[in-house]
Amino acid sequence: MSNQGVDPGRRRFLTLATTVVGGAGVVAAAVPFLASWKPSERAKALGAPVEVDISNLELGQRLVVAWRGKPIWVLRRTPEMLESLKKVDSSLLDPESKAKQQPDYIKGEARAIKPEVLVLIGSCTHLGCSPGFRPEHPAPDIDPNWQGGFYCPCHGSKFDLSGRVFKGVPAPLNLVVPPYRFESDVKIVIGEDPKGVA
Structure with missing residues (x-):
């Protein structure tokens, strides 16, 4: 066969x-x-981890995201908010969080990996209503010793700025701290424990 007439460039x-x-x-x-x-949006709603960017979250501000069909609150606490936690200990049902309402790596009154960043499931432990964020103090309409926190309008349950429940309210337990970890200084992954924690 002859290759005549074939253009090698073509x-x-x-x-x-x-x-x-x-x-x-x-x-x-x-x-x-x-x-x-x-993961699809449906898979995320069923429990897949959710990434939360907190780079624009200002001091005293709360961000609400969804995980497993529940509201997740991320609150950047001010130094004054952290200081107020000691002032309400005597009014709380479980100030040391002895009930299993948080992962084992969450310790102390701040109930957080980094004290200034609080992560909670925003559902009242009474009947599952979503309490409102009431950071102002004093607030005598809520409690004479109110230092700021979360107030459930459904049945009057009160929680401090760490989600710890007050005595004498319908809610029997502190608000739940979900598993979470810091991916970076400005990114939190809700639904995953920190690396190296079993």
Whole structure:
């Protein structure tokens, strides 16, 4: 067979064009496949970890996100808020958080990995209503010793700025601290324990 009349430049161009188009087809098929590995919104709602960016969360401000169909509160506490925790100990049902309402790595009155960043499940431990954030103090309409915290409008349960329950209210337990870890100084992963914690 003779190769007369065959343009080698055109052959190279067609081979290259076919390779590029084939490569684009492989990428186009791979993108949806790889995207399918990412948890769907439904999977996140059922319990997949949720990343929370707190870079814009100011002192005294609360952010609300959803995890497992529940509201998760992330509160950046001021130094004054942290100092107020000692002032309400005598009014609390479980000031030392002895009831199992948080992971084992959460210790102390701050009930947080980093004291200034509080992470709670925002559901009252009485009947599951979502308490309101009431940081102002004093607030005699809530409690004479109110230093700020969370007030449940459904049945009057009160929690301090660490989610610890007051005595004499319907809620029997402190607010729950979910498993969480810091991915970085400004990113929290809700639903995962810190690395190295079993």
